[in-house]
Amino acid sequence: MLKKFIKDAFDKGLIEAVMAPSATKDSYTYALITKKDDVDKLTPIAPVMQWNGADMIRRITKLKKSERKLLAILRPCESRTYKELVKFNQINPENIIVLSYDCPGTVHARNFKFEPTSAEDLLAEMKNGNISKKVRESCQVCEYPTPIKGVGDIGFGIFNTNEPVFFSLSDNGKEFLASMGIQEGERDDSQWVKIHRENREKWLKEERITGGRKGLEDFLSSCLNCHNCKDMCPICFCKECFFEDHSVFDYESNKFYNWADDKEGIRLPTDKSLFHVGRLIHMGTSCVGCGLCQQACPMDIPLYRLFGIVGNDLQKVFNYKPGVDDDIPPVMDFREDELHEFEGLFGGEE
Amino acid sequence: MSEKKFDPVIVGFFCNWCTSAAADLAGTSRLHYPPNIRPIRVMCSSTVDPVYLIRALQEGADATILGGCHPGDCHYITGNYKARRRVAIVKTVLKSLGFDDTRVLLEWISGSEGPKFARVMNEYTDYIKQRGPSDFKYLDSLGGEEVE
Incomplete structure (x- = not known):
């Protein structure tokens, strides 16, 4: 047909x-x-x-x-x-x-x-x-x-x-x-x-990742840091990803030793979880939910639960449906009178 | 960590035109604010990518402050509105994943508000001292204790 x-x-x-x-x-x-x-x-x-x-x-x-x-x-x-x-x-x-x-x-x-x-x-x-x-x-x-x-x-x-x-x-x-x-x-x-x-x-x-540091570390524990999820993500279209910038993520040896001193030992490679949280911040508001991050993961981490659910929370904040609404994506736009609950001490509870 | 008195590290990203000027004014007016604040002068609150905030938290800061001009007073017309959206994104992500979202603070402090600057810094440092160390800095490390 x-x-x-x-x-x-x-x-x-x-x-x-x-x-x-x-x-x-x-x-x-x-x-x-x-x-x-x-x-x-x-x-x-x-x-x-x-x-x-x-x-x-x-x-x-x-x-x-x-x-x-x-x-x-x-x-x-x-x-x-x-x-x-x-x-x-x-x-x-x-x-x-x-x-x-x-x-x-x-x-x-x-x-x-x-x-x-x-x-x-x-x-x-x-x-x-x-x-x-x-x-x-x-x-x-x-x-x-x-x-x-x-x-x-x-x-x-x-x-x-x-x-x-x-x-x-x-x-x-x-x-x-x-x-x-x-x-x-x-x-x-x-x-x-x-x-x-x-x-x-x-x-x-049911599938929400909670529990802060422990929850996120457990969820990503088998992550290889291969960045396949970023490569397959259609919203991650930047020519050069911030997280692959060697001027930011290459350190002198002392930096590693100081971290190990302060944090009672660090896991290598560094910045593994930061990559996922950072990517979430960059593309979460526009996640259309194709789920290719999860399909691309060689370790079968159900990544769509991370990007889809947190993305859903982000989209609720801006009342934006990526790919459906005609509005400009939240990261490219602003209103003069909005989001006052995020201003000031203690998340606006003052 | 528990034997020693908790002395938080708070990284402040202050815009060149308002909050940094307020910090200067607080200094010249001899107002006291805690030494826990580590100020970084940026040209505008909107130049701070949200990743810098979480990166500061991961590298050992217990909290971060983003200080900008009052809405409508931005030196670059609309920078602080964009900064507000970015802070909203960071806070929502931290909250969704079960982290403490009060570790990121957005404040509007204009160049003439030296007393407000000192008050906010004092109040926030007291608050963070009460909350205890941030667990975000132990992400991907072997250390860290349970924070109640």
């Missing part, structure tokens, strides 16, 4: 390139095609998310706007990332049409390698209204598993309908569907959203 849509769009000259997942031996990667004949090499709905698609578009438009009309097929979390990166001036949205669909969730890339599943299986479970037990933790507690108005351009509805429907999410999408001659359809996704939100509420309560 989606492949036919892409081929028709090629025929009508509405698009000149497509970015969508394509199967590899053990996984799925993103692929960019520019010819109608190559459409069959794509798998528009893949059971694995190895990279965040918005991050791939960021690479394409990094130096210059997209020169050809590009149709990007993104999951709802990726289209939220796309919107967030547009706000951060990391993606030039000109000439790009984003199509997003009712997402059945994705399997952990490593689990997929050893026990392959197909998107059809996941879609079948979705049609029965069950979140598959195979999908990643972040997918089970996804806040927005379906396309939302204003995020992306075209929605593709599969849940709760016999025939898939197309609907527009933006004016561009409306125009696109009209030129394609496709009648906009409707479907009810509230049930699918509801079961995810219920999972999420429970998860936010």
Whole structure:
């Protein structure tokens, strides 16, 4: 159905390139095609998310706007990332049409390698209204598993309908569907959203990391300090990360000995927990919840519990939903009259 | 640590135009404020990345103060509003993870408020003395005691 849509769009000259997942031996990667004949090499709905698609578009438009009309097929979390990166001036949205669909969730890339599943299986479970037990933790507690108005351009509805429907999410999408001659359809996704939100509420309560120093150290105890979570995070787009700056994090030997004196022994490498807390401070307000940090962790630390739950707290403070709201991200914006509870002695309790 | 009297280290990031001037005024007015404060003069409260605050806490400070101009009086027009958002982020992260978020203090002290500067420094030092040593500085170390 989606492949036919892409081929028709090629025929009508509405698009000149497509970015969508394509199967590899053990996984799925993103692929960019520019010819109608190559459409069959794509798998528009893949059971694995190895990279965040918005991050791939960021690479394409990094130096210059997209020169050809590009149709990007993104999951709802990726289209939220796309919107967030547009706000951060990391993606030039000109000439790009984003199509997003009712997402059945994705399997952990490593689990997929050893026990392959197909998107059809996941879609079948979705049609029965069950979140598959195979999908990643972040997918089970996804806040927005379906396309939302204003995020992306075209929605593709599969849940709760016999025939898939197309609907527009933006004016561009409306125009696109009209030129394609496709009648906009409707479907009810509230049930699918509801079961995810219920999972999420429970998860936010139960999986919270508490206990201050002990809690955080225990949670990160097996961390290798490899910074993979940062590399995979689509919001961590800085060319050079503060935590990899050698002018800040290289020390003279005496500094290590003095720390060991003062702190009754230190763990090496240093600054392991500081990296995670610092990264949380830098990107937490814009965490879209794709969960790739957790998938990228070689030690299987459930990092999304750290970034997702604390990120959720941060987003509540600023009343901001990353990738959904049209507002400027909190770290780039301010109001003159706000946040007085954070001023003054004792957290404003004075 | 328990045998010795607890003498906290408090790192203060004070903006060049207001809070640092207030510190000077407190000095020239012969007002007393505790020697536990280690002032660092920065050009604006918004130049302090929140990571510097937690880094100070991890390197051994028991508390940090970020001092800026009153809202609306920033020398760079809007710097202190941005600083306020950053402090809100740090405090929320510390609180969410179960750390003591009162270890980060944001205060607006203008250049003419020498007495306020001395009062805030005295009150905050007393408060931190009461709270005891921060456990954030023992993050990733083998030491540290339970703080009640």
